[in-house]
Amino acid sequence: MSRSGRKNHKRAYWLRGKIIKWVRDLAFREGILTVEKNPAYTSQMCPHCHTQGERNGHHFICQNPAHTYHADAGFMGMMNLYRKWNGTFIYPRKKKRADEPKPTQAKVVSVV
Ligand SMILES: [Zn+2]
Numbered sequence: 725m726s727r728s729g730r731k732n733h734k735r736a737y738w739l740r741g742k743i744i745k746w747v748r749d750l751a752f753r754e755g756i757l758t759v760e761k762n763p764a765y766t767s768q769m770c771p772h773c774h775t776q777g778e779r780n781g782h783h784f785i786c787q788n789p790a791h792t793y794h795a796d797a798g799f800m801g802m803m804n805l806y807r808k809w810n811g812t813f814i815y816p817r818k819k820k821r822a823d824e825p826k827p828t829q830a831k832v833v834s835v836v
Contacts, residue, residue, distance in 0.1 A: 759809060765816060766804035767797045774814040 725733070744760075751758045770777050770786040770793055777786045777793075784800045786793035807813035 761805055761808045763801065763805065766801040766808065766813075769800075769804055769814070769816065771800060771803040771807060776816045 748758050765776075767779065767784065768776050770784075770788065770791065772793060773786065773788045773791045775786065775788045775791075777784050777788075779785075779797055782797050784793075784795050784797045804813055
């Protein structure tokens with residue numbers, strides 16, 4: 725990255741920090757609790773059936789054939805962030821390769 729690119733990056737992070745602090749202070753004055761959560765996958769996962777959907781601009785379409793769900797992606801992000809906050813959000817599973825060996829079951833040994 726060029727020198728000016730690094731400067732712009734640094735300035736953007738500085739501004740982001742200012743905005744977060746300002747919003748947090750404003751919410752605190754109004755008596756609202758604020759928490760920071762990683763927004764990864766929040767606008768890709770269906771909040772009802774936990775399958776990865778498809779984004780079409782600001783529109784979300786659930787890919788589950790048994791579940792037809794269309795919603796605004798921002799609204800979806802809000803619902804999934806709430807799920808992340810209360811611990812019910814489910815991350816997408818990595819697709820396993822067919823030739824991948826199955827993990828061996830760990831033996832349970834009781835010690836008396
Ligand atoms: Zn769904």
